[in-house]
Amino acid sequence: MTDAVAVALEQWRRERPDLDPWPIGVVGRIMRISRMWDKEIKSFLAGHGLEPGEFDVLSTLRRSGAPYELTAGAFLRTSLVTTGAITLRVDRMQDKGLVTRIRDGDDRRSVRIRLTDHGLEVIDRVLPLHLDNEARLLQALDPEARAQLSAMLSTLLESYGDTGGQ
Amino acid sequence: MTDAVAVALEQWRRERPDLDPWPIGVVGRIMRISRMWDKEIKSFLAGHGLEPGEFDVLSTLRRSGAPYELTAGAFLRTSLVTTGAITLRVDRMQDKGLVTRIRDGDDRRSVRIRLTDHGLEVIDRVLPLHLDNEARLLQALDPEARAQLSAMLSTLLESYGDTGGQ
DNA sequence: ACTGATTAGCTTAGCGCTAAGATAATCAGG
DNA sequence: CCTGATTATCTTAGCGCTAAGCTAATCAGT
Numbered sequence A, B: 001m002t003d004a005v006a007v008a009l010e011q012w013r014r015e016r017p018d019l020d021p022w023p024i025g026v027v028g029r030i031m032r033i034s035r036m037w038d039k040e041i042k043s044f045l046a047g048h049g050l051e052p053g054e055f056d057v058l059s060t061l062r063r064s065g066a067p068y069e070l071t072a073g074a075f076l077r078t079s080l081v082t083t084g085a086i087t088l089r090v091d092r093m094q095d096k097g098l099v100t101r102i103r104d105g106d107d108r109r110s111v112r113i114r115l116t117d118h119g120l121e122v123i124d125r126v127l128p129l130h131l132d133n134e135a136r137l138l139q140a141l142d143p144e145a146r147a148q149l150s151a152m153l154s155t156l157l158e159s160y161g162d163t164g165g166q
Numbered sequence C: 001a002c003t004g005a006t007t008a009g010c011t012t013a014g015c016g017c018t019a020a021g022a023t024a025a026t027c028a029g030g
Numbered sequence D: 001c002c003t004g005a006t007t008a009t010c011t012t013a014g015c016g017c018t019a020a021g022c023t024a025a026t027c028a029g030t
Helices: A004-015 A022-046 A052-063 A072-079 A083-095 A117-137 A143-159 B004-015 B022-046 B052-063 B072-079 B083-095 B117-137 B143-159
Strands: A069-071 A099-103 A111-115 B069-071 B099-103 B111-115
Touching: A004 A022, A004 B052, A004 B143, A022 A052, A022 A117, A022 B022, A022 B117, A022 B143, A052 A069, A052 A072, A052 A083, A052 A099, A052 A111, A052 A117, A052 B004, A069 A072, A072 A083, A072 A111, A083 A099, A111 A117, A117 B022, A143 B004, A143 B022, A143 B143, B004 B022, B022 B052, B022 B117, B052 B069, B052 B072, B052 B083, B052 B099, B052 B111, B052 B117, B069 B072, B072 B083, B072 B111, B083 B099, B111 B117
Parallel strands: none
Antiparallel strands: A069 A111, A099 A111, B069 B111, B099 B111
16 A cells, blocks of 8 residues: 555656655655644543643643643743743643643742643543553564654754753 | 753653553654744745745646646645635635636535746746755755655555545 | 834744534444 | 526634733843
8 A cells, every 4th residue: 555645755756857856755744743632632632621832731730740830931941832822822821721830929020820730630540541542553663663752753852952941 | 052842851750650652752843843943934935935834825726737737626636735725725825826717617515726927937937945844954864864754654644544635 | 312223022924733514425323 | 497506715703822012120330
């Protein structure tokens, strides 16, 4: 069987034989997989009443450890979205009772975003299911392939200096 | 150096030692890379007056070969977006003079979308630059790694039955 | 202390997309 | 031929995000 990107590569070789379309073999496939996973994960999370962006905030807070509290700026540095998106996510999550905003006493520009008890309960319940769901998406790869794939992706991220802030 | 996902994995192992977060090593990295590339490519294309979705339509038409014409449904089957998105993209591209809509004479429900001379000129000019740009994003990987990576990504897409329609 | 630059976060118009429903043409069975 | 189901596309309200500008607090140099 050939995937959709293999077909596109073959078409390009026929139509533009003067060009070598090899980068599409990597970039096209990664973007295609990412879009498919976006939908899968969005649909999975919807079953638990969460948007992907909200799950992302919950995860980041949870794995930062007790007291499950980070400034809005700390999210920016790990999240690849703009400040406006963080503000809006936290607005929605506050309405849902997942997090609270706390003005910092020392630096009154700063806002600390903190997981509520409910938020902690939600992420601790959903995370294991989320991991199972992601593992299912990777079933086609054996453990060795998974490790090789992770390593190559890591090489790419490192080449972009992606350390998630600092 | 460690990438942002390696840091997240380490945090999870500390905070939830009862769980094995390995799927994040693959899924998290692919999604993170995809979002970074989305921005790079969007910014690159903006320099040529194109949106990513528009470039996608131009590419699909161009590589389908003369007469550079496909039905709206054919895009749907290769594109991972909804029918509404195709309609809106074609609306914008028609305004820009990149494509034209032609009602099919045989099946009058069907609309054939056709590259204009201008559209053909644009995609033939931008594509080589786009490939150079993508190659730049993959500089960190040697040719052998690129081939291995493509093969593993292809395995995943095939496991989802992704043949781009048919 | 004062002043300009910087930092942290919020606001909002606009964008592309989705989801759900609508319209219109074609097909399939009796 | 009808009639109901299907197919192809368009329409539109609403969503999350971006980009650009804003407010307010803090810092750095004099």
